[in-house]
Amino acid sequence: MNKTQLLACHDKIRPYIHRTPVLTSRLINAAVGAEVFFKCENFQRMGAYKMRGATHAILNLTPEERALGVVTHSSGNFAQALSLAAQILGVKAHIVMPSTAPEVKKKGVKEYKGIIYECEPTLEARNAMAGEIQEKTGATFLHPSNDINVILGQGTAALELLEDHPTLKAIFVPVGGGGLIAGTAVAASFMGENCEVIGTEPFEVDDAYRSLKSGKIESNPTTNTIADGLKTQLGSNTLPVLLKHVRTIVRVEEEEIIAAMRLIWERMKIIVEPSSAVALAGLYRDREKFKDQKIGIIISGGNVDLGNLPF
Amino acid sequence: MNKTQLLACHDKIRPYIHRTPVLTSRLINAAVGAEVFFKCENFQRMGAYKMRGATHAILNLTPEERALGVVTHSSGNFAQALSLAAQILGVKAHIVMPSTAPEVKKKGVKEYKGIIYECEPTLEARNAMAGEIQEKTGATFLHPSNDINVILGQGTAALELLEDHPTLKAIFVPVGGGGLIAGTAVAASFMGENCEVIGTEPFEVDDAYRSLKSGKIESNPTTNTIADGLKTQLGSNTLPVLLKHVRTIVRVEEEEIIAAMRLIWERMKIIVEPSSAVALAGLYRDREKFKDQKIGIIISGGNVDLGNLPF
Numbered sequence: 229m230n231k232t233q234l235l236a237c238h239d240k241i242r243p244y245i246h247r248t249p250v251l252t253s254r255l256i257n258a259a260v261g262a263e264v265f266f267k268c269e270n271f272q273r274m275g276a277y278k279m280r281g282a283t284h285a286i287l288n289l290t291p292e293e294r295a296l297g298v299v300t301h302s303s304g305n306f307a308q309a310l311s312l313a314a315q316i317l318g319v320k321a322h323i324v325m326p327s328t329a330p331e332v333k334k335k336g337v338k339e340y341k342g343i344i345y346e347c348e349p350t351l352e353a354r355n356a357m358a359g360e361i362q363e364k365t366g367a368t369f370l371h372p373s374n375d376i377n378v379i380l381g382q383g384t385a386a387l388e389l390l391e392d393h394p395t396l397k398a399i400f401v402p403v404g405g406g407g408l409i410a411g412t413a414v415a416a417s418f419m420g421e422n423c424e425v426i427g428t429e430p431f432e433v434d435d436a437y438r439s440l441k442s443g444k445i446e447s448n449p450t451t452n453t454i455a456d457g458l459k460t461q462l463g464s465n466t467l468p469v470l471l472k473h474v475r476t477i478v479r480v481e482e483e484e485i486i487a488a489m490r491l492i493w494e495r496m497k498i499i500v501e502p503s504s505a506v507a508l509a510g511l512y513r514d515r516e517k518f519k520d521q522k523i524g525i526i527i528s529g530g531n532v533d534l535g536n537l538p539f
Numbered sequence: 540m541n542k543t544q545l546l547a548c549h550d551k552i553r554p555y556i557h558r559t560p561v562l563t564s565r566l567i568n569a570a571v572g573a574e575v576f577f578k579c580e581n582f583q584r585m586g587a588y589k590m591r592g593a594t595h596a597i598l599n600l601t602p603e604e605r606a607l608g609v610v611t612h613s614s615g616n617f618a619q620a621l622s623l624a625a626q627i628l629g630v631k632a633h634i635v636m637p638s639t640a641p642e643v644k645k646k647g648v649k650e651y652k653g654i655i656y657e658c659e660p661t662l663e664a665r666n667a668m669a670g671e672i673q674e675k676t677g678a679t680f681l682h683p684s685n686d687i688n689v690i691l692g693q694g695t696a697a698l699e700l701l702e703d704h705p706t707l708k709a710i711f712v713p714v715g716g717g718g719l720i721a722g723t724a725v726a727a728s729f730m731g732e733n734c735e736v737i738g739t740e741p742f743e744v745d746d747a748y749r750s751l752k753s754g755k756i757e758s759n760p761t762t763n764t765i766a767d768g769l770k771t772q773l774g775s776n777t778l779p780v781l782l783k784h785v786r787t788i789v790r791v792e793e794e795e796i797i798a799a800m801r802l803i804w805e806r807m808k809i810i811v812e813p814s815s816a817v818a819l820a821g822l823y824r825d826r827e828k829f830k831d832q833k834i835g836i837i838i839s840g841g842n843v844d845l846g847n848l849p850f
Contacts, residue, residue, distance in 0.1 A: 270808045
């Protein structure tokens with residue numbers, strides 16, 4: 229992944245995505261003791277940055293591939309992102325979802341005309357069913373975080389943030405499958421002025437923290453966190469980018485996530501999902517290190533179930 | 540109130556307030572069948588448009604008056620707005636609040652260093668205590684909605700909206716004490732191109748609807764609505780402006796308010812209070828009349844108790 233590829237990706241997807249605003253809050257700046265710039269991907273189409281990577285991945289298919297459709301497995305935002313991007317580009321999207329996926333997520337996929345296939349809630353069952361669909365339809369499998377074109381797409385959020393604020397000292401992002409942090413790290417290495425990219429994770433699913441230490445993909449024996457977007461593990465394409473560019477992963481407790489989420493809701497009057505609040509919680513935990521500096525935070529998304537809030 | 544006064548007011552308060560963004564949503568446009576421009580005063584300082592009027596009212600006091608402080612009675616956003624505006628301008632703010640006011644509102648006032656006086660939850664008790672404080676301290680009483688300088692200040696939200704979008708056919712606003720709608724009507728009459736101003740109210744507290752019919756200030760025998768900012772009645776300065784400029788007040792049911800609030804939260808990812816959702820609910824009810832037109836909505840504020848949501 230080089231700078232030309234990243235800029236070309238941005239040019240390609242630009243007509244299909246929003247350039248999201250960068251918001252600030254005096255009260256949060258005062259609480260953190262730094263100048264914080266929030267890149268608000270909760271205002272992205274379908275409510276999350278995943279729209280960027282999904283759009284880019286489909287745009288990179290040949291006309292022949294597009295005619296056969298795309299397939300993915302996801303219980304979360306990528307399912308909706310791929311469905312919407314496919315709908316916009318006139319492509320069929322086959323979405324494998326675990327039977328346990330919340331109704332609100334299934335509803336989102338259906339709204340964007342994604343075709344849902346339910347499977348057992350295990351990684352094996354997901355892979356098997358996605359494989360079956362590939363064979364039967366000829367659809368191209370697109371991984372939610374490990375696909376190179378997806379990673380490049382996700383990197384365009386940081387690219388825009390650094391275009392707006394070129395002198396950020398660090399960008400904090402949540403880490404799930406690693407697509408966002410890998411894309412952000414690539415963008416920061418090309419576009420930033422010594423801008424460090426810092427990952428944030430719940431203690432409950434600290435696989436990326438452990439992967440960075442061991443140098444191999446670690447998994448999470450349990451996934452008991454409110455940050456439902458961060459339960460997945462790194463992949464063969466995301467881990468190497470992290471090993472090359474990322475030095476620090478800050479881990480946070482569940483209560484810190486909820487407190488950060490509440491702070492953003494109450495003070496900034498915007499709706500962010502728990503996974504997004506993890507990044508602010510991480511900065512708050514490490515705030516001594518970033519005193520008086522300009523810091524970016526990527527608010528990954530705003531898709532929450534209003535009937536099931538933690539406060 | 541003339542155009543020069545309104546523009547002078549805007550110039551005066553500009554250094555102390557945010558110029559709030561105007562947001563749009565394709566999904567809401569599709570649902571309403573019109574092009575809707577949301578003036579987001581939930582992003583205003585202290586979270587509501589009331590900051591505009593409070594700041595303007597204090598700025599219009601003489602140095603002698605400022606030295607003696609200001610006093611108001613309010614259980615809601617004006618209490619916080621006056622406290623913050625007073626704090627910024629180095630003025631003491633005495634705030635009379637009913638003993639039944641929610642803790643979260645009292646907390647807000649305290650945070651901005653307003654001095655709280657608790658009284659019985661009746662209009663008589665409020666007035667009596669505010670009068671006592673005036674006598675004892677010499678502070679100037681500022682009414683939350685009926686003060687001319689407050690009305691002018693509130694009108695600057697619509698002024699900015701019409702600067703950004705001069706060809707709006709109508710602006711929908713919620714009506715409580717009438718400060719916002721009066722200011723908006725004044726601004727629209729000077730700045731708009733035949734821009735109609737339409738009030739919206741819960742059926743449960745439809746005093747403005749009845750006042751517009753009878754030509755005198757009507758009150759609400761009961762105030763059983765989720766739109767806690769709209770329980771108050773019009774005043775001697777706001778009613779004449781409504782009689783002159785406003786032809787239509789649309790009334791909505793409680794379920795319509797909650798549905799509109801949920802739509803804004805879920806689709807726009809912004810936090811708005813129930814009173815703000817009343818305006819969208821009103822437009823939705825009257826949508827046939829405004830098909831394919833450009834419509835403004837003033838999102839009055841975003842101060843909600845996250846522990847007590849209607850969904």
